[in-house]
Each structure stands twice: as C-alpha cells, then as structure tokens.
Amino acid sequence: MRNPLIASRLFNIPLMVLPDKLDAVIFGLQERIGIHVEDAPEPSMYLTQSGERREPGYQVIDGVAVIEVFGGLAHRGGLQADSSYILGYQTIARRLTAALEDSGVHTVLMVLDSxxxxxxxxxxxxxxxxNARGTKRIVAAVSDMACSAGYLIASACGEVYASETACLGSIGVVMRHVDQSKRIEKMGMTITHIFMGDHKVDGNPFEPLPEDVRARYQNVCIKLYTMFTQRVALYLGMDVQAVINTQAAVYVGDESLNVGLANGVESTDETISRLISERGGAGSRQTITGMETSTMSTEKKEPKAGQVTKPAATAAASEPTTTSEVVEQPAAATEQPAAVTSDVQADVPDGAALERTRIKTIMSSDHAKGREEQASHLAYETEMSADAAIKVLASGVSAVKPAGNKLDKVMANTQQPDVGAEGGEQAEMSDSARILSDLNASRGIKKQGAQS
Structure with missing residues (x-):
C-alpha cells in the first residue's frame, strides 16, 4: 500500500457518507491508492444561468452568490480519488466567508451535489x-444530492429546496474495517506487531476485529450520530426524535417535504430566479436618490405549487435600512421621477405588519387545532413562512424548540455513551474533535505533533 495515510482516512474512522459512495471510493483505490490533483468542475456544469466569477471560487448572479458543494467531502484539500472529486471543508468555508463579506451579495446559495x-x-x-444566517440570507439548493455530511451542510442553511429527483437524508454514521488476515495467510506472509499500549494496534487490517474493539467503535458512532441528529434538529427547528425516525433513509424529491427535510421542490435555476425576483434584481429599474440604493418590487410574486418561500420581512431582516429606495415597475408602467416619493413608500407593507399576518395565518390554521403549542413555536420562535409552518403542522412532524436554542443545552439533555476520558485539555476541544481524539487514543495514536 503506497499511501497508508489515505487508507487511514477511509478505514477504522467514522464517516458521514453514503455507504454506496464509500464502496465506490474503496473500489477505485483497492489495488493502488493513486491520487492526483485536478481542477474543480466549473459551476456551469450545474447551472444554466451564468454570473460573474469571483475569487476564491464562487459566482454572483444579480446579488446571489452561488457556492457549489459537490463530490466527496474531506477535512482538508481537494483530491481526486479515481473518478471521485474530494472537496475540502476549508475551501467551502473560505468561499462562504468571501461571499458574506462581498458588498455585492445579498443572498448566499449553497448548491449541493454530495x-x-x-x-x-x-x-x-x-x-x-x-451562525452566519443572521448576517445574510443563506439558502440550500439540492441538485441532485445532499446526503449525510452533505445534508448537515444543507440543514445549516435553514432553507432547503430540492429538485424533483434530488436525494436528501442519510442522516447517519458509518465505519468500515477490513480484515485481510486470510489474504495474508494465502500469500504465505505473517504480520507481527511489536507495540506498547493495549490499544495501540486496535483495528489493524491483519486480524479479525475483536468484539471489545468493535464495541468501542460502535460507541463512537453512537455519539457522533447523536450529535448529527441534534444539529439537524436545531438547524431546522425540528424535534430530535423526528430526525432520528428517518433512520438514515434517503428521500427523493417531494418525499423530503413529508418528513420536514426540505421547504420546497424546484430546480436550482428556479431557486436563483426566485431569490433574485424577491429582491427586485433582474430587470429592475434603479432610481437613486442618495449614495446607497436598495430594491423593492411593486409586483406580487406568487409561489408555485409545492414551493415554500420566506416572508419578505424575514428575507430582508438582516439588511440595513437606507433612506433611498429603488422601485421596480412593470414593463407597461409609467416612468417614475428620479426621486421616490413618500406615497410610493407608504404603499409598501412594513415588516411588523407582514410578521403579524404570518403569525395570525399559522395560529388560525385548521391544522393548528390540537397542536397549539407546536403552532405557537412555529409562529413565534422560527422564521418559517406561514405555508411552510402549516405544512409541518399538517404532516404531524413535531417541531418543538430545542432547549435554549443552543447545541450544548440540547446535548446536556441526552444520555451520551462513555467513550474515553474527556477531562483536562479535552474540555476545551469541540465535541467532534474530542470524539475523534478519544478514538485515536483508543487506537494508540497521540495528538498531532507528538511522536507515536
């Protein structure tokens, strides 16, 4: 094996990936761990609309920053494993940061196929x-896959729209161990381990996996699964049990609506067009009366069947108010003067009125009867549109508020399996880092920078 470090990132380590995809990667690397770097696919492969390309790797279409999340996902770097592109989480993070800091961007769209x-x-x-959802609107468009770690990223956006054939879910954890002892024996070879520390060679591929090691690995998977389901519940405002009830199943298209994993079904191009129109982007006539401009539309955009959108008050909640406005007029409308008058401004409903209407619609819905507590939570403590909230009530999927709306409070209410020591320096680690540190400790691997 020429690259044992690559193999160590596939075996005896918990992964959040579709098992079939893991099999494909392993198959491609089975005889030789052959890796070579290639350029990432162009965004035009996923969109028919085009926009200005900006570094570090996203494009802007009328104020919508499009960030692609595709292929297998890894902690660092962009690799090419056989025919499977591996995208680094840090690369996605850099693109997100740049888009959030871009003054020409009002909405970030994460397009997922992973x-x-x-x-x-x-x-x-x-x-x-x-955490960035309060800075700018962030939306996920699934075209055509957001599974496992890919779905965790989608759920973090808060708004998830899927194409008709998109696959969503697989909210689970998987770990693989390869036993090559019979192959080694057939080759007439004997592998001898010389080591100190009872768990130094746990999970090695040259012997069957002992039951006690399997049990420890299972506990790691349980703990990570608990984190995974609780994060998805927190991000989407769902009940944790509703997420667990999916049992890592994959849902196609509108099936994801029934279990609360998506807000609507539409193509990525439709999502982009809608986000632009909601901000009065493409084709709008700009009337500038000051140094800053904003946009609004005098035309009501009716959502398509099955499409759920945020109320205007929510979509614009994070945007600063300016003293000058830009009005989009229908093609046949009479041209307006250069300055926007107070009469025009008076016709635009304020955010408070829209919010009152949204709350009233949810609370007075027939589906709210008998589910008043859940309806109250959806109305007062989430940003769901009235249509989306009513669909949740109608589906019977619970959406209670996680305690304190903080992950640490949610985690505190759930029994966790005991996986290694968690004191000392580990108290300052993140949950996922601590879990992986425990796993490495059980395998006899010291922290990075120490000699093993």
Missing part, C-alpha cells in the same frame, strides 16, 4: 453557516 464525507471539519463548517 454524498457526504469525513466527520472531521463538517460540524465546524455547519456551525459557521448556521
């Missing part, structure tokens, strides 16, 4: 996305 990947790094990226 079966998932490594655990290391994905929880940090998901938290970055979740």
């Amino acid at each position: 079966p998932g990947g490594e655990v290391s790094g994905v929880f940090s990226l998901a938290e970055q996305i979740y």
Whole structure:
C-alpha cells in the first residue's frame, strides 16, 4: 500500500457518507491508492444561468452568490480519488466567508451535489453557516444530492429546496474495517506487531476485529450520530426524535417535504430566479436618490405549487435600512421621477405588519387545532413562512424548540455513551474533535505533533 495515510482516512474512522459512495471510493483505490490533483468542475456544469466569477471560487448572479458543494467531502484539500472529486471543508468555508463579506451579495446559495464525507471539519463548517444566517440570507439548493455530511451542510442553511429527483437524508454514521488476515495467510506472509499500549494496534487490517474493539467503535458512532441528529434538529427547528425516525433513509424529491427535510421542490435555476425576483434584481429599474440604493418590487410574486418561500420581512431582516429606495415597475408602467416619493413608500407593507399576518395565518390554521403549542413555536420562535409552518403542522412532524436554542443545552439533555476520558485539555476541544481524539487514543495514536 503506497499511501497508508489515505487508507487511514477511509478505514477504522467514522464517516458521514453514503455507504454506496464509500464502496465506490474503496473500489477505485483497492489495488493502488493513486491520487492526483485536478481542477474543480466549473459551476456551469450545474447551472444554466451564468454570473460573474469571483475569487476564491464562487459566482454572483444579480446579488446571489452561488457556492457549489459537490463530490466527496474531506477535512482538508481537494483530491481526486479515481473518478471521485474530494472537496475540502476549508475551501467551502473560505468561499462562504468571501461571499458574506462581498458588498455585492445579498443572498448566499449553497448548491449541493454530495454524498457526504469525513466527520472531521463538517460540524465546524455547519456551525459557521448556521451562525452566519443572521448576517445574510443563506439558502440550500439540492441538485441532485445532499446526503449525510452533505445534508448537515444543507440543514445549516435553514432553507432547503430540492429538485424533483434530488436525494436528501442519510442522516447517519458509518465505519468500515477490513480484515485481510486470510489474504495474508494465502500469500504465505505473517504480520507481527511489536507495540506498547493495549490499544495501540486496535483495528489493524491483519486480524479479525475483536468484539471489545468493535464495541468501542460502535460507541463512537453512537455519539457522533447523536450529535448529527441534534444539529439537524436545531438547524431546522425540528424535534430530535423526528430526525432520528428517518433512520438514515434517503428521500427523493417531494418525499423530503413529508418528513420536514426540505421547504420546497424546484430546480436550482428556479431557486436563483426566485431569490433574485424577491429582491427586485433582474430587470429592475434603479432610481437613486442618495449614495446607497436598495430594491423593492411593486409586483406580487406568487409561489408555485409545492414551493415554500420566506416572508419578505424575514428575507430582508438582516439588511440595513437606507433612506433611498429603488422601485421596480412593470414593463407597461409609467416612468417614475428620479426621486421616490413618500406615497410610493407608504404603499409598501412594513415588516411588523407582514410578521403579524404570518403569525395570525399559522395560529388560525385548521391544522393548528390540537397542536397549539407546536403552532405557537412555529409562529413565534422560527422564521418559517406561514405555508411552510402549516405544512409541518399538517404532516404531524413535531417541531418543538430545542432547549435554549443552543447545541450544548440540547446535548446536556441526552444520555451520551462513555467513550474515553474527556477531562483536562479535552474540555476545551469541540465535541467532534474530542470524539475523534478519544478514538485515536483508543487506537494508540497521540495528538498531532507528538511522536507515536
């Protein structure tokens, strides 16, 4: 094996990836761990609309920053394993940061086509996305896969739209061990381990996996699965049990609506067009009365069947208010003067009125009867549109508020399996880093920078 370090990232380590995809990667690398770097696919492969390309690797279409998340996902670097592209979480994070700091961007769209990947790094990226939701609107478009770690990223966006054939879910954890002892014996070879520390060679591929080692690995998977399901519940405002009930199943298209994993079904191009129109982007006539401009539309955009959109008040909540406005007029409308008058401004409903209407619609819905507590949570403590909230109520999927709306409080209410020591320096580690540190410790691997 020419690259044992690559193999160590596939075997005896928990992964958040579709098992079939893991099999494909392993098959491609089975005889030789052959890796070579190639350029990432162009965004035009996933979109028919085009926009200005900006570094470090996203494009902007009328104020919508499009960030592609495709292929297998890993903690660092972009690799090419056989025919499977491996995208680094840090690369996605850099693109997200740049888009958030871009003054020409009002919405970030994460376009996903990924079966998932490594655990290391994905929880940090998901938290970055979740925490940025108050800065700019962040939306996920699944075209055509967001599974396992890919779905964690999608859920962190808060709004998830899937194409008709998109695959979503696989909310679970998988770990593989390869026993090559019979192959080694057939080759007439004997492998001898010389080591100190009872767990130094746990999980080695030259002998069957002992039951006690298997049990420890299973506990690691359980703990990571608990983190995974609780994060998805937190990001989407769902009940944890509703996420667990999916049992890592994969849902296609509108099936994802029934279990609360998506807000609507539409193509990526439709999502982009809608996000632009909601901000009065493409084709709008700009009337500038000051140094800053904003946009609004005098035309009501009716959502398509099955499409759920955020209320205008929510979509614009993070945007600063300016003293000058830009009005988009229908093609046949009379041209307006250069300055926007107070009469025009008076016709635009304020955010408070829209929010009152949204709350009233949810609370007075027939589906809210008998589910008043859940309806109250959806109305007052989430940003769901009225249509989306009513669909959740109608589906019977619970959406109670996680305690304190903080992951640490959610984790505190759930029994965790005991996987290694968690004191001392580990108290300052992130949950995922601590779990992987425990796993490495059980295998006799010291922290990075120490000699093993």
